[in-house]
Amino acid sequence: MHAIYDELGGSDGVRTAVAVMYHRVVADPELAPWFEGIDVDRLQAHQRAFLAAAFGGPQVFSGRSIGEAHHGMAITDAAFDRVVASLMTALADLGVAKEAVGAVGERLEDLRADIVTA
Template sequence: MSIYDSIGGAPAVHAAVDDFYARVLGDPKLAPYFTNVDMQRLKAHQRSFIAAAIGGSEIYAGRDMAAAHADLKISDEHFDAVVGHLVATLSGLGVPEETIGQIGAALAPLRSEIVTV
């Protein structure tokens, strides 16, 4: 069984993305990155990306991570804050620690594509 299926599929990913962005937008260090961003569009891309990354059948058709984040000047501190919000979101939704670790392992290699500062 894929991680996607084990956490509850599309409804769980949808709930996780909504909660995640509520946390990120509430973080004064991260909120400025999202000024003038179409959040509905971004959330749709994020749902597809996460679903595809954790074994769902969705196809992510957005830009690659390096291109999408190239001009944002993201630091390790900001990347770590985002990861922290993702872990808090998943924990809050009752995702088991082992599964959170698997999700983290799938997403961790993206640091080198996202961090530019």
């Protein structure tokens, strides 16, 4: 069985999906406030490493835990849903198989309790 990472297109696929997702979320008026004053390029690098590790790719992520990284940010369920939807839409738009997109959504849903704080 192939890792989800491979189904996403490996490093290039994850890089493109993360770039598309962040382009959308920073332009989204409901999400933009969470990204004000944030180094989005650095954030994208962390996101690529995290997603690669989470989906069976290279284990190079060495950042804070997901809970620590989002602590005190007052992230709502609605904001979480919008970011996840942005990533899933980006993956689908890039031609990732529906099953792989669904698997990504399931994995991210498992992280909701660590990210949502409001």
